Amino acid sequence: MTSVLTVAMLVYRKDIAIERRSKETLFTVLSFGLLATLVFALSFFIENDVSGAYAPGVIWTVVLFASTLGLQRLFESERENDCFGGLLLAPIDLKGVYVGKLLVQLTFSGLMEACTIPLVFLFFDLFPFMDAGRLWTLLLLLALGTLGFAIIGTLFAAMLLSTRLREVLLPIVVYPLVTPVLIAGVQGTRLLFAGTESVSHWITLIGAFDLIYLGIALAIFPKMLRA
Amino acid sequence: MSDTPTTQISTRPFAYWAFFAAAAGLSLLALGWGFFLAPVEATMGIVQKIFYFHVPCAMSMQALFVVCGLASFGYLIKPRAALDRLAVATAEVGVLMGFFALTTGPLWARKAWGHYWEWEPRLTLTLVLAFMFVAYTALRSFGGSDELTKRIAAGLAVAGIPAIYLVRVAVTWWRGTHPRVVWSGGLTDPDMRIAFWLGVAAIGCLAVVLTWERSRLEAARAAVDELTLDLMERDLLEDDV
Amino acid sequence: MVQLERWLGAKPHCRNLWFFAGFVTIRRTCAVVAVALLLGTGGVAMAQDTEEAPARYGTEFEAADLTKHKEDLSGIPFMVGAYMVIWSGLFAYLYSVRKRNGQVSAQLEELRAAIRLHDKGSDS
Numbered sequence: 001m002t003s004v005l006t007v008a009m010l011v012y013r014k015d016i017a018i019e020r021r022s023k024e025t026l027f028t029v030l031s032f033g034l035l036a037t038l039v040f041a042l043s044f045f046i047e048n049d050v051s052g053a054y055a056p057g058v059i060w061t062v063v064l065f066a067s068t069l070g071l072q073r074l075f076e077s078e079r080e081n082d083c084f085g086g087l088l089l090a091p092i093d094l095k096g097v098y099v100g101k102l103l104v105q106l107t108f109s110g111l112m113e114a115c116t117i118p119l120v121f122l123f124f125d126l127f128p129f130m131d132a133g134r135l136w137t138l139l140l141l142l143a144l145g146t147l148g149f150a151i152i153g154t155l156f157a158a159m160l161l162s163t164r165l166r167e168v169l170l171p172i173v174v175y176p177l178v179t180p181v182l183i184a185g186v187q188g189t190r191l192l193f194a195g196t197e198s199v200s201h202w203i204t205l206i207g208a209f210d211l212i213y214l215g216i217a218l219a220i221f222p223k224m225l226r227a
Numbered sequence: 228m229s230d231t232p233t234t235q236i237s238t239r240p241f242a243y244w245a246f247f248a249a250a251a252g253l254s255l256l257a258l259g260w261g262f263f264l265a266p267v268e269a270t271m272g273i274v275q276k277i278f279y280f281h282v283p284c285a286m287s288m289q290a291l292f293v294v295c296g297l298a299s300f301g302y303l304i305k306p307r308a309a310l311d312r313l314a315v316a317t318a319e320v321g322v323l324m325g326f327f328a329l330t331t332g333p334l335w336a337r338k339a340w341g342h343y344w345e346w347e348p349r350l351t352l353t354l355v356l357a358f359m360f361v362a363y364t365a366l367r368s369f370g371g372s373d374e375l376t377k378r379i380a381a382g383l384a385v386a387g388i389p390a391i392y393l394v395r396v397a398v399t400w401w402r403g404t405h406p407r408v409v410w411s412g413g414l415t416d417p418d419m420r421i422a423f424w425l426g427v428a429a430i431g432c433l434a435v436v437l438t439w440e441r442s443r444l445e446a447a448r449a450a451v452d453e454l455t456l457d458l459m460e461r462d463l464l465e466d467d468v
Numbered sequence: 469m470v471q472l473e474r475w476l477g478a479k480p481h482c483r484n485l486w487f488f489a490g491f492v493t494i495r496r497t498c499a500v501v502a503v504a505l506l507l508g509t510g511g512v513a514m515a516q517d518t519e520e521a522p523a524r525y526g527t528e529f530e531a532a533d534l535t536k537h538k539e540d541l542s543g544i545p546f547m548v549g550a551y552m553v554i555w556s557g558l559f560a561y562l563y564s565v566r567k568r569n570g571q572v573s574a575q576l577e578e579l580r581a582a583i584r585l586h587d588k589g590s591d592s
Contacts, residue, residue, distance in 0.1 A: 152386075159379040163370045172365055173383060176358040180393040183401055205397060212389050220385065223303060224378045268529050274543025275529060277550040284554065323561055331550035338543045419529060433558060440565045447572040454579040461586055 007096025008103065015104045018077055025073045029108050033066035033116040041123035051124040056189035059120050060182060063113060063142070064149060068171055070108045071153040074101060075161050084161055094222035098154065105150040113142060129193045137199060141188050144206040148181040149174075151210060155217045159224060180209055243439055250432035257425035265422040274338040277331050279422045283430035285328035285353060291321035291434060292360060292387070299384035302377070308449060311377050314384060316441035318363045320434055325357035348398040355394050359387045372452060502556050 019025055040058040045051065078084035087097060121127060130138070156173050160166040188202035261279040268275035295317040302310040332350065333343040344350070363383055370376040 155386075156379075156383070159382065160370075163366075163376060163379075165369045169362075169366055169369065173362045176355055176362055177383075177386060177390050179355050180390065180397040183394075183397040187401055201400065205393070205400075209393055212393070213386070216386055216389070220303065220382050224375075224382050271529075272543050274546050276547050278529070280554050281550065320561075323557065327554050327557060330553045334546040334550045338546055416529070437558075437562060437565070440562065440569065444565055444569045444572060447569060447576060451572055451575050451579060454576065454583065458579060458583055458586065461583070 002092050002096070004093050004096040004099060007092045008099035011097055011100025012103045015077065015100070016107070025070060025076075025108055026111065028073060029066050029070045029112045030115055032069050033062055033112045034119065036062045036065055037116050037119050037123065041120070045124060048125045051126060052129040052193035053190065055120055055124040055126050056186045056193060058124070059117060059142075059189060060145070060185045062116050062120070063109070063146060064175075064178070064182065066112050066116070067105070067109045067146065067149050067153060068174065070105060070112070071157045071170060071174075072167055074105055074154065074157045079161055084158075088226055094226060095218050098158070098217060098221045101158065102150055102154045105154050106146065109146045109150060113146065117142070126193065129195075134192045134197065137197075137203075138189060138192050141185060141192075141199065141203060141206065144203065144210055145181050145185040148206055148210050148213070149178055151213045151217055152177050155213075155221060158221070181206055184209075239439075239443075243436070246432050246435045246439070250429060250436050253425060253429035253432055257422060257429045260418065260425050261422040265418040266416055271339050274335055277335040279426040280430065281328060281331040281335060282423070283427040284324045284331070285349075286427060287430050287434045288321050288324035288328055288353070288356070290431075291317040291324060291438070292356060292391075295321060295360070295363070296384050296388045299381035300388075302381045303385060306374075306378075308446075311381070312442040312445040312449075313438070314381065315364075315367055315445050316438040318360045318367070318384070319441055320437045322357060322360050322364055323437070324430075324434065325353060325360070328353055329357060346398075346401075348395065348401075351398040351401075352391070352395050355398075356387075356391060359390065360384075363387075372448070502552075502560075505552060 037058070040062065044054045044058060046054065075084065078087060088094070121130075153170075153174050156170060160169055160173070163169060184202040184205045188199040188206075191199050191202070257279060261276055265276070265279070267273050295314045298310045298314040298317065301307075302314060329350075332353075336345065337343050363380055366376065366380045366383060370379070
């Protein structure tokens with residue numbers, strides 16, 4: 001048995017290599033993220049001085065929706081020609097496959113956020129609401145939240161791979177489960193824009209969510225797929 | 228070879244009819260007590276009588292979801308068909324109860340709080356929980372009836388258990404509080420107490436009956452699948468001969 | 469139209485008169501009446517919904533003292549609506565599960581009969 005991290009790195013490198021040639025997923029996620037930002041800005045922008053109240057919702061909705069689109073494509077290369085079956089048959093620890101795919105999803109989400117969130121700042125004119133210290137807190141909040149979405153999303157994207165209607169079922173299954181992250185993220189970001197320095201309780205909540213679900217995912221991922 | 232024992236669908240046993248009779252009797256009793264014996268509430272007026280069935284529905288929803296989570300956990304450890312049937316049935320009846328709680332709640336809230344809806348912790352928690360188990364039932368209805376889907380659904384129900392706690396924390400930090408009446412001794416009138424607990428008993432028995440009926444349906448469906456496969460195998464054997 | 473009739477569950481033999489014979493059944497009438505009552509009570513409740521009720525979170529329910537003031541009956545449409553939702557919903561659900569149960573049981577009997585026939589055929 002190869003170790004979990006070796007498997008994870010192999011899966012990660014394989015997916016990134018495929019992506020560097022096709023650039024399909026990155027194009028999908030990025031273009032959707034940017035367009036969603038544009039649509040939300042056109043819908044919700046009211047006045048410069050109140051945009052701090054609206055922008056948190058926009059940031060987190062864009063992140064959630066665009067990562068869902070990434071999740072839909074996350075196991076696409078495995079679905080074709082039933083490569084996932086091969087992966088299940090291989091003498092490896094399946095936790096590694098999960099961790100590798102989680103890293104792939106985090107890479108795409110991170111790149112997408114790096115492009116869309118500056119754009120939200122620009123469109124909603126958020127720079128007066130922020131300073132350097134709170135920006136770091138916001139980045140931590142976003143990183144933990146993205147991790148939370150990815151943990152739940154990767155787990156069920158793999159599970160629903162062979163299911164009919166998986167494009168519809170994935171958000172139906174994932175969104176109710178990630179509501180704590182969404183609430184914590186939006187409220188924490190709103191507090192930051194309102195000038196609060198410390199949002200540690202919301203960060204703790206998302207952190208606890210990430211830890212609990214990473215544990216659950218690693219425990220049940222191999223059990224559910226290989227029985 | 229005739230029917231294998233697993234394909235037999237049992238007739239409804241005595242216990243089922245006992246629960247059925249209890250549900251019917253207690254419902255009538257609770258309705259009567261709530262309408263005729265329990266007094267009208269001082270500030271909210273007659274609309275408070277929704278309470279005698281609204282709260283039992285919410286309670287049985289939570290109980291059914293906990294049973295669903297436990298049964299699913301058991302199914303992941305040791306896959307037994309009965310546990311899976313129980314999980315499906317409790318999830319579906321739980322969604323029904325959640326629907327009742329979420330529709331009667333706003334009707335009451337309009338009179339008591341002045342709004343149909345408020346983003347208030349218990350309400351939000353109930354809504355998110357109901358959505359979670361709508362996802363479970365959707366997965367079971369549209370995902371197919373194979374072993375993998377059953378395990379995935381079980382995983383979803385198990386994952387839902389810590390989410391209940393986390394959502395609770397999130398919404399409590401986010402918003403104010405729901406009236407807590409029962410456990411803080413707020414039911415001052417004895418007839419109100421009796422009507423309420425009769426309502427809890429009635430809805431509880433009803434939930435048992437509905438779950439039972441629903442899991443019988445699941446057993447019958449599994450038997451149909453099994454027999455269909457059986458028949459197909461026989462046809463294939465015959466073709467080979 | 470045939471598609472619609474099939475969807476509505478009309479009997480094929482009364483297709484010409486489907487809106488007299490096939491379409492109006494006791495079950496459907498009951499369903500229509502129940503839905504109309506549900507929507508009706510909701511509508512009445514909304515229509516009566518003019519006053520602003522006091523926003524307050526009660527933690528204690530007290531019996532009204534009927535010797536001092538009349539009981540407040542203004543919430544009746546809301547209460548009736550709530551009870552209608554619960555009881556019509558419960559009966560509808562129980563009915564639908566029993567119906568599905570009956571259908572699946574019939575299917576099961578058919579399959580058993582087919583297997584029995586099959587076994588007899590292959591034995592002889």
